[in-house]
Structure formats: structure tokens, C-alpha cells
Amino acid sequence: MATTQLTAEEEQEKLMEQAKGVVNTEAFHMKRCLDNAKLMDALKHASNMISELRTSLLSPKTYYSLYMTVFDHLRHLEIYLYEEKHGKKMSELYELVQYAGNILPRLYLLATVGSVYIKSNEAPAKDVLRDLVEMCRGVQHPTRGLFLRNYLSEMTKDKLPDSGSPYEGKGGDVKDGLDFILLNFTEMNKLWVRMQHQGPVRDKERRENERLELRILVGKNLSRMSQLEGIDVAMYTESVLPRVLEQIINCKDRIAQQYLMEVLIQVFPDEFHLATLEQVLAACGQLLTGVDVKAIIVSLIDRLAQFAVKSPDTIPNEVDIFNTFFLHVGKVIDQRPNMEVHDVLSLEVSLLNLSLKCYPQKLEYVDKVIGFCVSYLSGLKSKETTDYTKPVAVKQIVNLLTVPIDNYKNVLTLLKISAYPQLQEYLSYTTRKKVSVDLVKNVIENGTIIGEPDQAEKFLALIQTLIEDSPDQPDRSDVDPEDFQEEQNMVASVVNMFDNDDPGKLYKIYLTARKAFIAGGQDRMKHTLFPLIFRALRLVTKIKDQRSDGTLTLDDDDWGKIGKKLFQFVHDTISQLKENKELCEWTLRLFLQASQSASYCDFETIAYEFITQAFTIYEEDIAESKQQFNALIIILSTLRTLSCFSDENNDTLVGKSAQYCKKLLKKPDQSRAASLVSHLFWITNTSSSSSSSQQQHKQERRDETRVFECLQMSLKIAGGIMDAGQKTNAFVEILNEYIYYLDTKCGTVPPSHIPTLIQLINTNLSAKEVDPNSPEIIAINTYYQNTLKYIQQKKESDSAYAHLSVQ
Amino acid sequence: MVLILVVGDTHIPHRAHDLPSRFKKLLVPGRIQHILSPGNLCTKETHDYLKSLASDVHIVRGDFDENTTYPETKVVTIGAFKIGLCHGHQIVPWGDHQSLSSLQRQLDVDILITGHTHKFEEFEINGKFFINPGSATGAFSPLSNDVVPSFVLIDIQNTQATTYVYQLQGEDVKVEKIEFKKTL
Numbered sequence: 001m002a003t004t005q006l007t008a009e010e011e012q013e014k015l016m017e018q019a020k021g022v023v024n025t026e027a028f029h030m031k032r033c034l035d036n037a038k039l040m041d042a043l044k045h046a047s048n049m050i051s052e053l054r055t056s057l058l059s060p061k062t063y064y065s066l067y068m069t070v071f072d073h074l075r076h077l078e079i080y081l082y083e084e085k086h087g088k089k090m091s092e093l094y095e096l097v098q099y100a101g102n103i104l105p106r107l108y109l110l111a112t113v114g115s116v117y118i119k120s121n122e123a124p125a126k127d128v129l130r131d132l133v134e135m136c137r138g139v140q141h142p143t144r145g146l147f148l149r150n151y152l153s154e155m156t157k158d159k160l161p162d163s164g165s166p167y168e169g170k171g172g173d174v175k176d177g178l179d180f181i182l183l184n185f186t187e188m189n190k191l192w193v194r195m196q197h198q199g200p201v202r203d204k205e206r207r208e209n210e211r212l213e214l215r216i217l218v219g220k221n222l223s224r225m226s227q228l229e230g231i232d233v234a235m236y237t238e239s240v241l242p243r244v245l246e247q248i249i250n251c252k253d254r255i256a257q258q259y260l261m262e263v264l265i266q267v268f269p270d271e272f273h274l275a276t277l278e279q280v281l282a283a284c285g286q287l288l289t290g291v292d293v294k295a296i297i298v299s300l301i302d303r304l305a306q307f308a309v310k311s312p313d314t315i316p317n318e319v320d321i322f323n324t325f326f327l328h329v330g331k332v333i334d335q336r337p338n339m340e341v342h343d344v345l346s347l348e349v350s351l352l353n354l355s356l357k358c359y360p361q362k363l364e365y366v367d368k369v370i371g372f373c374v375s376y377l378s379g380l381k382s383k384e385t386t387d388y389t390k391p392v393a394v395k396q397i398v399n400l401l402t403v404p405i406d407n408y409k410n411v412l413t414l415l416k417i418s419a420y421p422q423l424q425e426y427l428s429y430t431t432r433k434k435v436s437v438d439l440v441k442n443v444i445e446n447g448t449i450i451g452e453p454d455q456a457e458k459f460l461a462l463i464q465t466l467i468e469d470s471p472d473q474p475d476r477s478d479v480d481p482e483d484f485q486e487e488q489n490m491v492a493s494v495v496n497m498f499d500n501d502d503p504g505k506l507y508k509i510y511l512t513a514r515k516a517f518i519a520g521g522q523d524r525m526k527h528t529l530f531p532l533i534f535r536a537l538r539l540v541t542k543i544k545d546q547r548s549d550g551t552l553t554l555d556d557d558d559w560g561k562i563g564k565k566l567f568q569f570v571h572d573t574i575s576q577l578k579e580n581k582e583l584c585e586w587t588l589r590l591f592l593q594a595s596q597s598a599s600y601c602d603f604e605t606i607a608y609e610f611i612t613q614a615f616t617i618y619e620e621d622i623a624e625s626k627q628q629f630n631a632l633i634i635i636l637s638t639l640r641t642l643s644c645f646s647d648e649n650n651d652t653l654v655g656k657s658a659q660y661c662k663k664l665l666k667k668p669d670q671s672r673a674a675s676l677v678s679h680l681f682w683i684t685n686t687s688s689s690s691s692s693s694q695q696q697h698k699q700e701r702r703d704e705t706r707v708f709e710c711l712q713m714s715l716k717i718a719g720g721i722m723d724a725g726q727k728t729n730a731f732v733e734i735l736n737e738y739i740y741y742l743d744t745k746c747g748t749v750p751p752s753h754i755p756t757l758i759q760l761i762n763t764n765l766s767a768k769e770v771d772p773n774s775p776e777i778i779a780i781n782t783y784y785q786n787t788l789k790y791i792q793q794k795k796e797s798d799s800a801y802a803h804l805s806v807q
Numbered sequence: 808m809v810l811i812l813v814v815g816d817t818h819i820p821h822r823a824h825d826l827p828s829r830f831k832k833l834l835v836p837g838r839i840q841h842i843l844s845p846g847n848l849c850t851k852e853t854h855d856y857l858k859s860l861a862s863d864v865h866i867v868r869g870d871f872d873e874n875t876t877y878p879e880t881k882v883v884t885i886g887a888f889k890i891g892l893c894h895g896h897q898i899v900p901w902g903d904h905q906s907l908s909s910l911q912r913q914l915d916v917d918i919l920i921t922g923h924t925h926k927f928e929e930f931e932i933n934g935k936f937f938i939n940p941g942s943a944t945g946a947f948s949p950l951s952n953d954v955v956p957s958f959v960l961i962d963i964q965n966t967q968a969t970t971y972v973y974q975l976q977g978e979d980v981k982v983e984k985i986e987f988k989k990t991l
Contacts (some may be wrong), residue, residue, distance in 0.1 A: 447828070482851075486851075493819065537947065637897075
């Protein structure tokens with residue numbers, strides 16, 4: 001007959017099935033005997049049944065399965081012994097079972113009877129317990145011993161003398177209960193540790209796995225201890241903890257130390273840990289080097305941090321848990337020079353979290369943690385190890401930097417932590433940049449106002465990676481231009497967060513910021529200097545307004561000085577951008593904006609200078625015809641709002657702009673520009689433009705002659721346009737200008753001109769070359785028809801229109 | 808009911824760091840069908856933000872917009888209304904009602920939306936409607952002293968356009984309603 005090879009698993013299954021078979025059979029007989037009140041025979045069968053647990057062949061997992069089967073059957077026996085009248089005294093039974101042949105069944109039966117003995121109150125609990133726990137020493141085989149003692153523990157768990165239990169008093173007190181559990185625990189740990197060294201070295205891994213499978217059996221003892229009602233903080237500190245820690249440390253076994261410390265922290269309440277922090281942390285320092293002390297301490301810190309958040313009043317003021325942890329963590333790190341960088345750092349991150357949660361006001365704690373990390377990392381750097389560049393370590397450094405950011409939601413608090421900037425040095429360029437971006441985002445999202453010059457300086461230093469080139473940054477060609485632009489725009493946004501009611505301080509901040517931005521080069525300046533310019537303009541107009549409404553007293557001299565200073569700042573800042581010729585359209589616009597503010601503040605010379613600068617850029621740098629036209633329109637429209645100029649200056653500027661109009665390349669542009677110039681000669685406060693109602697023009701201008709000249713010029717140029725569509729369009733635009741002046745009561749246009757122009761337009765529209773169906777002509781015609789409709793409507797209400805005839 | 812958001816002159820980051828948080832809370836994606844902006848956003852980030860609020864976004868070029876490909880003017884038809892968009896820095900004089908009226912005739916629109924002055928305004932000329940949503944961020948303008956952050960929401964139903972102007976005064980958002988009926 002061929003024998004099939006079985007796998008280890010299948011072997012175990014087979015053995016277990018065999019053993020269970022015997023167990024169940026014996027159990028059956030045992031129950032039968034009990035039913036027939038044949039106690040001695042029943043005990044014999046029970047003994048046989050338990051003997052199956054004497055095997056050495058089963059793995060812990062399968063042994064456990066067999067054990068549970070036996071356990072269930074023994075319940076039956078226990079119930080019988082307690083409830084049925086079998087005529088024997090407990091002490092007798094207790095004697096009886098000790099005659100069982102082999103030690104293992106003997107002890108299982110003893111434990112079973114012993115538990116009933118205690119329950120019956122025929123003997124003091126403490127005596128029985130002591131007897132049982134001592135006798136179990138007879139089994140020194142690790143697996144069998146562990147399960148036996150587990151059985152003992154299970155049997156007695158509700159029969160321990162404890163405060164308020166029925167077994168207190170004669171049965172003992174909580175100290176006896178504690179002693180029992182402690183002894184059982186100590187013996188079980190010894191057995192468990194012994195497993196490590198049983199057998200050849202090559203099987204070590206298998207043995208360690210088996211040990212891990214059994215760890216709950218040992219750990220349960222600590223749970224039992226924690227369930228004793230009678231243990232208070234004092235007793236825990238004096239009696240429980242020292243003895244448990246002693247066992248953990250002395251057993252010098254890595255697996256046991258790791259597991260038991262974690263269980264210890266888990267099962268006992270936070271108040272106990274708070275009271276014994278020093279001892280526990282000191283014990284951590286004494287654990288073997290292979291133990292992951294970091295995990296243990298971190299779980300302790302996190303627990304206590306949560307506890308402190310939930311019930312802050314329960315922490316006695318004398319107990320400074322942060323400093324206790326900080327000190328001991330420092331010691332632990334010292335004692336373990338081979339500790340991984342990321343482990344050290346994650347310990348510090350836990351400390352940081354603790355400090356932020358429990359002592360949010362104490363910035364010095366955060367500073368302490370970060371300071372420690374900085375010196376630790378600098379120590380590593382000097383030894384030329386680069387472990388801190390590994391991703392796991394980098395993650396922790398980033399945590400150290402970003403957890404405070406997220407927590408405070410206010411970078412100003414961060415700036416007070418002196419060690420903070422130094423930590424960034426240990427990150428790569430990309431990571432530094434990311435942290436800087438987070439800082440900037442934090443300011444923007446929380447609307448944090450940065451008011452003091454030193455705060456601004458410190459903040460800009462913190463985000464230096466964004467502000468200027470770093471020696472370790474990648475090639476510009478590797479940088480995504482969109483990302484770069486987005487980052488710079490974010491930095492620009494922050495400029496809007498610099499604010500202070502004291503203009504002197506604010507000005508100082510702007511100077512600091514500008515210096516930093518200029519160091520960033522043209523690529524960055526074109527984003528970051530814009531907001532600085534507008535903020536400065538805003539500041540100077542604000543001071544003017546405060547002077548006007550009396551909020552600020554400033555004599556003329558001082559106002560003059562301040563205004564000049566600020567406008568000089570604006571001038572110099574825009575000039576920085578002038579070097580970049582690609583920005584010419586923007587710098588032109590910036591000078592025009594500045595001129596508006598200068599005019600508003602009545603600084604005529606400065607406004608004139610700004611316009612001159614704008615003109616210079618127009619003449620020298622703006623060559624393309626479309627750009628020229630757009631720029632000229634802005635120049636003209638800006639000039640119209642400036643009210644600070646003397647007649648002489650105004651004439652010069654307007655004259656110059658008129659010249660520019662003539663030099664435009666395309667005739668339609670020339671014509672349009674000429675009509676727009678006309679508006680420079682008609683400035684009234686009765687015109688219904690909302691913008692100028694805010695700033696009433698100091699001087700109206702009503703030069704009907706010049707208006708007329710401009711319009712005539714425009715008409716003449718339009719007449720010279722060769723393209724029929726463009727020509728007609730220009731005429732319609734001029735027609736609308738006529739209407740504008742009619743509506744604003746300017747008598748510039750002789751009545752006959754409008755019908756003449758209308759005729760001209762009609763003629764042009766019906767010309768042969770004009771295709772009435774082309775989109776261009778349709779649009780022009782629509783404009784024209786709308787204009788005619790408008791005139792028709794106005795005829796009914798406005799006398800100025802009365803004489804107009806419209807076909 | 809068709810909702811149009813009219814918002815412009817945000818000048819982010821040149822003159823403001825962000826829209827007021829009170830406004831952002833009101834602007835929920837998915838509720839608005841169209842966005843019309845007279846420009847001066849000024850950067851791609853703000854454009855992207857608008858795109859996240861509604862799928863149909865129209866922007867015209869302001870004098871400080873980074874994107875130089877936006878058109879100078881645009882006409883959009885929504886329901887019964889032809890709506891024109893122009894930033895307004897090209898109109899001389901700035902904000903002048905008559906000049907705007909001329910642009911309205913040229914674009915042949917029922918509603919003309921412009922900006923540039925950073926001042927909310929709504930008025931009617933000869934049965935045509937003019938809206939300036941102001942600056943949504945309250946951005947600095949050399950033209951006005953106290954810029955109140957504002958934007959406009961238009962609700963179009965048949966030939967009726969109901970506009971709601973939202974203004975941030977201090978910490979509170981005040982809303983006003985103005986109605987406009989299109990003359991056929």
C-alpha cells in the first residue's frame with residue numbers, strides 16, 4: 001500500500017483529529033458516569049481525556065484547538081461538582097484528584113476542583129489560589145505549561161479576592177489577588193521566553209512565529225491585573241508597576257519586552273500612566289537594543305496627548321509631561337546611536353504633537369523640539385551621513401515643519417520659533433519649495449496680516465526658495481513655466497497681506513520686500529513687483545484721504561516729503577521692470593496708473609514725469625501697430641482724467657499725443673485716435689460718467705473749437721480710407737461722436753454736418769463694391785441703423801435733435 | 808431660470824490676494840450656467856477658478872490681463888438677450904454713459920457689461936441696460952477712494968432679466984434687486 005506524503009499542515013490536522021477523537025470518546029464516558037453518579041470513574045475518564053494534552057507533536061495553533069475542546073468538556077465536570085450532591089466535601093475532592101497518574105491531568109483536575117472549592121467558600125480563596133499557582137510549577141514544558149496556566153487563570157478569573165468581591169475578607173484582599181496574577185504572569189513569561197532557545201538555530205524563525213501565536217496567553221495576565229477593582233494609583237505605582245517592569249526588563253527577551261510594554265500601556269488607564277511616567281520611560285531606556293522603543297514611546301505619547309485634550313483639568317500642574325517625555329526621549333536616543341533617523345524624527349514629531357495639543361501656549365516647547373532636531377541633524381551632517389535624505393526621514397522633517405503651520409494657522413506664530421528656519425536646510429530644493437508654498441498658502445487662506453517690518457523680513461527669509469535662486473536648484477529648462485508662474489503669483493498675493501496703520505512701518509516693509517524681490521531676478525520681478533507698486537500707490541492715496549477727512553494731521557511740508565518718497569519708490573520700482581523690454585506694454589500702463597495717483601494727490605511735477613516716462617516707452621519700445629494703437633488709447637483716456645496740470649503742461653501733453661495719432665500706421669486707427677483726442681478738450685463735471693464724479697475735475701475744459709478741429713481731422717482721414725467697409729465704419733464712429741457732443745450739450749457740431757454725414761454713409765453703403773451680405777458690412781450697417789434709431793428716438797425728447805432729418 | 812455670474816476687475820494678485828471669503832462661500836459650482844467677465848482678472852489662476860464654477864465662461868481683455876488672447880469685445884446670446892462684454896478702458900471717457908451707449912449701438916446688444924471703474928453701476932438708456940459689476944475683490948483703483956467689493960448675478964426668464972448685486976460692506980453681504988424687461 002502506497003503511503004502518501006502529507007504536508008506539515010495535513011500532518012497536524014491528522015494528529016489533531018486523532019487526539020480529538022480520543023478526547024470526545026473519553027468525554028462521552030465521563031458524562032455517562034456523572035449521570036450515573038459514578039464520580040471516581042468519571043474522574044478516571046476525565047484524566048484520560050486530559051492526557052491527550054500531554055502531546056508534544058502539535059503546533060501551538062492545533063494544540064489550542066484541542067485545548068478548547070478539552071476546556072469545554074471540563075466545564076461539564078465543573079458544573080457537576082458544584083451543583084450535584086455527590087456527598088463529598090471539597091477538601092476530600094481536592095485530595096482525590098491528586099492521585100491522578102500523570103502530572104498534567106492531575107493539575108487540570110486540581111484547577112477545576114480548586115475553582116469549585118473557592119466558589120463553595122469552604123476554604124479561603126487566597127489559600128487555594130496560592131496552592132494552585134505553586135503546584136503548576138510542576139509542568140515546565142513551555143507550550144503545555146502556558147496552556148495549563150491559562151486554564152488556571154480562566155478558572156479563577158471571577159474568584160479572585162478583590163475590593164467588593166464576595167471572596168474578600170477571609171478569602172483575602174486585593175493584594176492576594178494581585179500576587180496570584182503576578183506569580184502566574186511571571187511563570188508564564190519564563191516559559192514563553194524559554195521557547196526562544198529550545199531547538200536548533202535554523203528553526204529560530206518558526207519558533208519566533210509560534211511564540212507570537214501564543215503571546216496573548218501571557219498578555220492576558222496584565223489585562224486581568226487591570227481589571228482588579230481594588231488597584232488604585234498608589235497601589236499601581238508601588239506594587240504593580242515595579243514588579244511588572246522588573247519581569248519585563250530582567251527577562252532580556254526582545255519579543256517579550258516589545259509585546260509586554262505595548263500591552264502594559266494599552267490595558268492600564270491614562271491616569272496610572274500619568275502618575276508613573278518617569279518609571280515607564282526609564283524602563284524604556286533599559287530595554288534591549290532590538291526593541292522598537294520608538295513605537296512604545298509614541299503610543300504612550302499619543303495616548304496621553306489625547307487624554308490631555310479630553311480632560312485637561314486632570315493633569316496636575318506639577319507633572320509637566322512634555323518635559324518628562326522630552327528628557328527621557330533624549331536619553332533613549334543617546335543610548336541608541338544606531339537608531340534610524342526616521343525613528344528619531346518621528347519620536348520628535350510625536351513630542352511636537354503632544355506639545356501642540358497639551359501646551360498650545362508654550363512656543364518654547366515647540367522651539368525645544370525643533371532645536372533638538374536641528375542639532376541632531378547637524379550632527380549627522382558633520383559625520384557626512386546622508387540618511388536624513390531618505391524619503392522616510394524627509395517625510396518626518398516635513399512633518400516637523402508643516403504640523404505647526406497647520407496647527408497655528410498663523411505664520412506670525414511660526415516666526416517666533418527661532419529654530420524653525422534652520423530645519424529647512426536639511427531638505428532638498430524641491431521639498432523646501434513645497435514647504436515654502438505651504439507657508440504662502442497658509443497666509444493667503446487664513447488672511448494673515450503681516451504688519452511688522454521684522455516679521456516681513458523673517459517671513460521672506462522663510463520662503464527664500466521661492467524668492468530667489470538657490471545653489472541647489474535644478475536647471476531652468478527643467479522647470480515647468482506654468483508652475484513657476486503660479487508660485488510667483490502666490491508670492492505676489494502675499495504682498496497684499498503686508499499692512500500696518502503706521503505708514504512709516506509699512507514703507508519699511510515695502511523696501512525690504514522690494515530688495516528681496518529684486519534679488520530674485522527679472523523672471524520673478526515681473527510677477528512680484530506689480531503688487532508692490534499698487535500697494536505703494538494705495539498707501540499714498542490713503543494718506544491723502546486721511547489728511548482730507550481729518551483722520552491724520554500732517555502739515556504740508558511733511559506731506560510733501562512723504563508723497564515724494566512714496567512716488568519715488570513707485571518710480572524706482574517700475575524702472576526696475578523697464579530693463580525687460582518684453583514688459584514695455586506693462587511698464588507703460590504702470591506709469592500711467594502712477595500718474596493718475598500723482599494727479600489725485602496734486603503732485604503735478606511727479607505726474608508729468610510719469611507721463612513723460614510713459615511717452616518715452618511708447619516712442620522707443622512699442623513698435624507694432626496694434627500695440628501702438630492700444631497703448632495710445634490708454635494714454636488718451638488716462639490723460640483725460642488727469643486734472644492736476646497747468647494749462648501749459650496740459651497743452652504740451654495733449655499736443656504730443658495728437659502727434660502720436662498722426663504717426664499711427666493705419667488710417668482707420670488714425671481716424672479713430674483723432675476723434676478720441678477731441679475728448680481731451682471737452683471735460684465737464686456735468687457729464688454723466690460715474691468715475692469722475694468721485695474726483696471732480698478741478699478745471700473743466702470746454703474748448704469747442706479744438707473739439708471741432710479734431711473731429712474734422714478724423715473725418716478727413718476717414719475720407720482717405722480706401723477699403724469701403726473700413727471707411728464706412730469710420731464714418732459711423734464719427735457720427736456717434738457727433739451724437740456724443742450733442743448729448744453733452746457741446747455746440748461744436750454745426751447742425752448741417754450730421755445730415756451730410758448721414759448722406760455720406762448711405763452713399764458708401766450702397767456703393768457697388770460693397771457686399772451687403774458680408775458679415776463685416778452687416779455689422780457696420782447694424783451699428784448705423786441703431787444710431788439712426790437712436791437719433792429718431794432723441795428727436796422726440798431732446799430739442800437739440802429737433803432739426804435733424806433722418807431717412 | 809438661467810443664472811449668469813457677472814464678475815470682474817479682481818486684479819489677483821496685483822491688487823488683491825483672493826476673493827473675499829464671504830463671496831467664495833456664495834459661489835458654489837453647478838448653480839450658475841454662464842459667467843461673463845469684463846476682464847482684469849488678471850491671471851490664469853483666477854480664470855481657472857471661474858471655470859470651476861461654470862462650464863460656459865466668457866472673458867474680454869482688460870488692460871492688465873496677462874492673457875493677451877482674450878478679445879477686446881464679445882457678444883453672447885443667452886435666451887432672449889444679446890449681451891455685450893467689454894472691459895471699458897478703451898472707451899473714452901471712462902465710464903461715460905453716452906460713450907457706453909455708443910458701444911451698445913455698435914455691438915447691437917440688449918445688455919452691455921463693462922468694468923474698469925471698480926464701481927458698481929446699473930442704468931438704462933433708451934430701453935437698453937448697462938451693468939458694471941464693480942471689482943469683486945475691492946481692488947485699488949486710482950479712480951475711486953473706497954472700493955466696495957461687488958459682483959452681479961443675472962437671472963434670465965423669457966424677456967425679463969432680474970439682476971442681484973452683491974456688495975460686501977464690512978463683514979456683511981448686502982443684496983439688491985433690479986429688474987429689466989426687454990423692449991421688443
